Amino acid sequence: MEEPVTEEYTYIVVGGGIAGVTCAEHLYILHPEAQTLVLTATPLIKAVTNVLPLTKTLDTFEVEEHDPNTLQSKCPSVSVIQDCMARLDVEKQLVHTSAGRCFSYQKLCVCTGATPKVLAERGPHVVWLRDTESAQQFQTRIKDARRIMIVGNGGIATEMVYEVTGVEIIWAMKDKHMTAHFIDPGAAEFMQPELIREKDEGPTISKRRKYTVEHSSQISRTSLIGGSLGPDWHSGLKLKGKTERKIIMEKEVEVKRIFEPMEVMQLEEAITRLNSEEGEWPVYVELTNGKIYGCDFIVSAIGVTPNVSAVTTGNNFALGEDGGLLIDEKMRTTEKNIFAAGDVCSPGWQVAPHWFQMRLWTQARQMGSYASKCMWSSLAGEEIYMDFCFELFSHATKFFGHKVILLGLFNGQGLDGKYEILLRYTRGMEYIKCVMVEGRMQGAVLIGETDMEETFENLILNQMDLSEYGEDLLNPDIDIEDYFD
Ligand code: FAD
Numbered sequence: 001m002e003e004p005v006t007e008e009y010t011y012i013v014v015g016g017g018i019a020g021v022t023c024a025e026h027l028y029i030l031h032p033e034a035q036t037l038v039l040t041a042t043p044l045i046k047a048v049t050n051v052l053p054l055t056k057t058l059d060t061f062e063v064e065e066h067d068p069n070t071l072q073s074k075c076p077s078v079s080v081i082q083d084c085m086a087r088l089d090v091e092k093q094l095v096h097t098s099a100g101r102c103f104s105y106q107k108l109c110v111c112t113g114a115t116p117k118v119l120a121e122r123g124p125h126v127v128w129l130r131d132t133e134s135a136q137q138f139q140t141r142i143k144d145a146r147r148i149m150i151v152g153n154g155g156i157a158t159e160m161v162y163e164v165t166g167v168e169i170i171w172a173m174k175d176k177h178m179t180a181h182f183i184d185p186g187a188a189e190f191m192q193p194e195l196i197r198e199k200d201e202g203p204t205i206s207k208r209r210k211y212t213v214e215h216s217s218q219i220s221r222t223s224l225i226g227g228s229l230g231p232d233w234h235s236g237l238k239l240k241g242k243t244e245r246k247i248i249m250e251k252e253v254e255v256k257r258i259f260e261p262m263e264v265m266q267l268e269e270a271i272t273r274l275n276s277e278e279g280e281w282p283v284y285v286e287l288t289n290g291k292i293y294g295c296d297f298i299v300s301a302i303g304v305t306p307n308v309s310a311v312t313t314g315n316n317f318a319l320g321e322d323g324g325l326l327i328d329e330k331m332r333t334t335e336k337n338i339f340a341a342g343d344v345c346s347p348g349w350q351v352a353p354h355w356f357q358m359r360l361w362t363q364a365r366q367m368g369s370y371a372s373k374c375m376w377s378s379l380a381g382e383e384i385y386m387d388f389c390f391e392l393f394s395h396a397t398k399f400f401g402h403k404v405i406l407l408g409l410f411n412g413q414g415l416d417g418k419y420e421i422l423l424r425y426t427r428g429m430e431y432i433k434c435v436m437v438e439g440r441m442q443g444a445v446l447i448g449e450t451d452m453e454e455t456f457e458n459l460i461l462n463q464m465d466l467s468e469y470g471e472d473l474l475n476p477d478i479d480i481e482d483y484f485d
Helices: 018-030 068-072 131-143 156-163 185-196 213-226 259-269 361-380 453-462 467-474 480-483
Strands: 006-008 009-015 035-041 044-053 057-068 080-081 085-089 094-097 103-104 109-110 114-115 147-151 167-170 244-252 254-260 285-286 292-295 297-300 304-306 325-327 338-340 344-346 394-399 402-410 420-425 430-437 440-447
Touching: 009 018, 018 035, 018 068, 018 080, 018 361, 035 068, 044 068, 057 068, 057 361, 068 080, 109 213, 109 361, 131 297, 131 440, 147 156, 147 292, 156 185, 156 394, 167 285, 185 402, 185 420, 185 430, 185 440, 254 259, 259 285, 259 292, 285 297, 297 440, 325 338, 338 361, 402 453, 430 467, 440 453
Parallel strands: 006 103, 009 035, 009 109, 035 080, 109 338, 147 167, 147 297, 167 244, 325 344
Antiparallel strands: 044 057, 085 094, 094 103, 114 304, 254 285, 285 292, 394 402, 402 440, 420 430, 430 440
């Protein structure tokens, strides 16, 4: 077979998600005369807009989906090609695509994201959320649903339980309390009233372009590797079932088996019925606590697996424990001239005491930006230093309608339970938790409009001894910003 003509680029970025697009934009700033290629499986790419700095390490921003031309006209030496990387030849520094094209690179950045883990028995009754198309499928299915089961306890499951109305939700989680990856039992209790409340039906107008019909039909051809959605995945969608909202939490459980109605006939006695007129359900789920619930469908929200197969096939990349491409402090994988950023990678460097990886928008953007500097510096022979954002974990989000800011070891991560907690709690208003070790702040959870993020960020970063303030640190009558800013 005839070899395809090799098209030459200085930089190639694989993936049009936040990590990939940020990396390409910053490569253009650093090295505008170099030819950069963004190779992406989907027709639309992500763009970060409305960036507002909150603290030194934390910005809030919105993410939109754009036509690739937007990036190409902003960064003229960046080309975007919609095609899929099928094979990577690390020796010859070549990327082969599904459409049969071949591109050479001097530096390559892999930003192929992650794919949702799906319950072992996936079948037609199991859905998951990842991209625009899966969100639309969810919308279509929910409108005829009376009851769904949501399995998982992370950000996506939490958002979904909050956003979906007019349906009974069985929320099955492995942990002892809801949203355990992000908040402790106290904060979970703070959020509880919002969990039960039926939401007002607000307007469902989306300012993004991602939910239009023509885009979704384009996307369906490549649905397996669409870019991940973010915090506003539900905006523009009507997520209403056809009954009354009710939440039943099943804690410390996993899914044991999924049954078709026929299979469950002999188990009639064992089925947990929430009312006497339930009738038959399209699917039944047995949990490890022995309960069997019927429902219309099951949502699998049990985490993600890094998308590495396109690069690992035939190559020897080292992987992290969670299956991501292992990278060093210069974002380099173990293969020459190949970098990685975003959900696909696993940091293998000695991370700062108050930072850790979580596969989130914020980190995809930070890593994409830093990876561009690393790629450019390795070509230009310039020395660079690790970006300051890797000094402190910080994340801003919304849970159950409340503003949530997480800083440092906010859940006592890695502290082996050897920490104290300072708490300030005003029902319905604010929840402030500080994780303290020997009088020094290690992390914080700020829920509500607390305005403390900057002060607490400083206190975690500078590790000031706060023992003398004791509980007064959170005394509402003392303006601690005056002391520490
Ligand atoms: P992605 O955005 O997944 O982009 C990967 C890109 O690679 C895509 O463009 C894909 O088409 C492309 N690609 C993959 N394979 C190939 C290939 N072989 N060839 C060419 N291109 C390829 N994070 C938050 O911070 N807050 C939230 O509230 C939040 N909510 C979320 C809700 C949902 C429903 C989901 C799914 C995720 C959510 N996340 C949230 C996580 C966040 O979306 C991700 O961490 C982030 O988008 C990762 O960005 P990325 O660029 O690494 O990967």
